[in-house]
Amino acid sequence: MNARLTWPQNINSGDVIKLRLLIQHPMETGYLQDFTGHYIPRNVIQWVKATYDQREVFHVQTSSGIAANPFFEFYLKASVSGLIVVNWLDDLGNEGELKQLLPVK
Amino acid sequence: MSVLSTSKRKLLLGLSLGGWVLGQNTHAQNMTSGRLRSMEEMLRGIESYPRALKTPLETKVKLYIPMLADNGNSVPANVLVDSAMTQSEHVESLYLLSQRNPVLIMAHFHMGPWCGRAEVNTRLRLAGSQKVMALAKMSNGNWHYHMAEVIATESACVEASES
Numbered sequence: 121m122n123a124r125l126t127w128p129q130n131i132n133s134g135d136v137i138k139l140r141l142l143i144q145h146p147m148e149t150g151y152l153q154d155f156t157g158h159y160i161p162r163n164v165i166q167w168v169k170a171t172y173d174q175r176e177v178f179h180v181q182t183s184s185g186i187a188a189n190p191f192f193e194f195y196l197k198a199s200v201s202g203l204i205v206v207n208w209l210d211d212l213g214n215e216g217e218l219k220q221l222l223p224v225k
Numbered sequence: 226m227s228v229l230s231t232s233k234r235k236l237l238l239g240l241s242l243g244g245w246v247l248g249q250n251t252h253a254q255n256m257t258s259g260r261l262r263s264m265e266e267m268l269r270g271i272e273s274y275p276r277a278l279k280t281p282l283e284t285k286v287k288l289y290i291p292m293l294a295d296n297g298n299s300v301p302a303n304v305l306v307d308s309a310m311t312q313s314e315h316v317e318s319l320y321l322l323s324q325r326n327p328v329l330i331m332a333h334f335h336m337g338p339w340c341g342r343a344e345v346n347t348r349l350r351l352a353g354s355q356k357v358m359a360l361a362k363m364s365n366g367n368w369h370y371h372m373a374e375v376i377a378t379e380s381a382c383v384e385a386s387e388s
Binding site for chain 2 (some may be wrong): 136147149151152155170172175177179180181182183185186187188190192193194195197225
């Protein structure tokens, strides 16, 4: 599973920054049929969490009401350079993880 | 339009209507919850919402969503809450609720003073035209909401899948 997390170029301590998170996931609702008329089993992301310097900074519980390839923009108060770890779990039990170092001047 | 004679117009209308009816049949899907929920039903669907509270306040929360969406598969939504996001005054929970989707709660964001700014952006999936509600629970226990109507010309639930 692929994911991408982006943030502004120069971040100073104390800045409130916008993070953009894009996860590659089909988010199958379970209401759609394939061409043979069989329902495609439901498989959506249940939650997405992000920690910054081991503190939780983002947590969303999602359902089939979120579009395929979920996209989130959220804000964060940057203080020190630290690791951002994004985790998510879907209905099939697949866990995803993305680790990125947030550089703060 | 004036070039078309009345009979041609009628024929075209008939053809398009026929096509629409056929399309409805081929796309017949199990959509049990196509009914629009009332605001009370939407609020009752949230566990932590206080039963005693009739309606939340209509201030502080602003939901920006396009008035017209080509289809419900991916509708951008922006929620902005008027809050300083300090330790004493911040948004605790932010819900995005659907009036028509089979699943009421589209997203539930857990927020806190670490956010620095009470704003989120995401892309929703909508089962047709409906009102979307953004509901926020503040740290002082107050609830605020904002509703916006979206016209989606095609529901996300009847679209033939790729694959």
